[in-house]
Amino acid sequence: YGSTRPERILAEVKRKATRGDARSVVDTIDQYCRHQEWAMNVGDEKGTILDSIVCEVKPRAMLELGTYCGYSAVRIASLLPPNSRLITMEFNPVFAAIARQVIAWAGVEDKVVLIEGPSGDWIPKMKKEFGLTSFDLVFLDHWKDCYLPDTKLMEECGLLRTGSILVADNVICPGAPDYLEYVRGSPRYESKYFRSHLEYTTVEDGIEKSVFLG
Numbered sequence: 001y002g003s004t005r006p007e008r009i010l011a012e013v014k015r016k017a018t019r020g021d022a023r024s025v026v027d028t029i030d031q032y033c034r035h036q037e038w039a040m041n042v043g044d045e046k047g048t049i050l051d052s053i054v055c056e057v058k059p060r061a062m063l064e065l066g067t068y069c070g071y072s073a074v075r076i077a078s079l080l081p082p083n084s085r086l087i088t089m090e091f092n093p094v095f096a097a098i099a100r101q102v103i104a105w106a107g108v109e110d111k112v113v114l115i116e117g118p119s120g121d122w123i124p125k126m127k128k129e130f131g132l133t134s135f136d137l138v139f140l141d142h143w144k145d146c147y148l149p150d151t152k153l154m155e156e157c158g159l160l161r162t163g164s165i166l167v168a169d170n171v172i173c174p175g176a177p178d179y180l181e182y183v184r185g186s187p188r189y190e191s192k193y194f195r196s197h198l199e200y201t202t203v204e205d206g207i208e209k210s211v212f213l214g
């Protein structure tokens with residue numbers, strides 16, 4: 001039941017996950033997507049890498065591009081220190097509506113601000129709209145050909161400061177070759193590849209962590 005995959009994922013969360021327990025929401029989605037139907041969540045294996053970076057950085061202000069069902073928003077929010085905030089952007093209204101319910105079920109809505117709209121339109125408005133100076137940590141997991149233009153846009157809009165960290169999913173599969181070439185070739189970034197696997201599969205994929213040097 002549920003006409004779309006995100007709706008079926010939400011139904012599974014409501015059936016199996018404990019309200020207010022972010023960990024159980026994450027585990028429920030991972031179980032479902034590993035055993036019932038695959039979905040493009042960062043997943044458990046790469047999620048562990050993302051967790052370690054979030055815990056290391058302890059971001060006060062974090063941005064996620066590409067909410068989808070809210071799996072990584074819940075995963076990240078559950079690790080954020082008090083009065084920190086994750087702003088997550090999703091332009092598909094159906095996905096955004098599902099993600100809001102997943103985030104609420106997990107009980108992390110007070111740490112997550114979901115913006116419904118395209119990143120290209122919203123990035124230039126972030127400072128004014130949210131009284132932000134810069135992001136400590138950015139998770140890129142939206143369309144892979146948007147990684148590079150949006151990174152350049154964040155630079156231009158002054159949303160990155162010396163030490164801001166970009167974490168990009170899928171740099172191998174489906175791949176973001178222009179983004180990878182940019183962060184690995186630019187003297188303004190210190191980049192590191194964390195080898196892993198495409199969510200719920202044995203296909204190689206990985207996460208690229210890039211520190212903006214200013």
Ligand SMILES: O=C(NC/C=C/[C@H]1O[C@@H](n2cnc3cncnc32)[C@H](O)[C@@H]1O)c1cc([N+](=O)[O-])cc(O)c1O
Nearest residue numbers: 040066067068089090091092095117118119141142143
């Ligand atoms: O294609 C992938 N991800 C694209 C994710 C896209 C998500 O971000 C939103 N979006 C896109 N541009 C946006 C701009 N602004 C806001 N939301 C936006 C889309 O509405 C969707 O919810 C992908 C594919 C595989 N795969 O194996 O094929 C594996 C993965 O882990 C993946 O992340």
Ligand SMILES: [Mg+2]
Nearest residue numbers: 042141169170
């Ligand atoms: Mg991904």
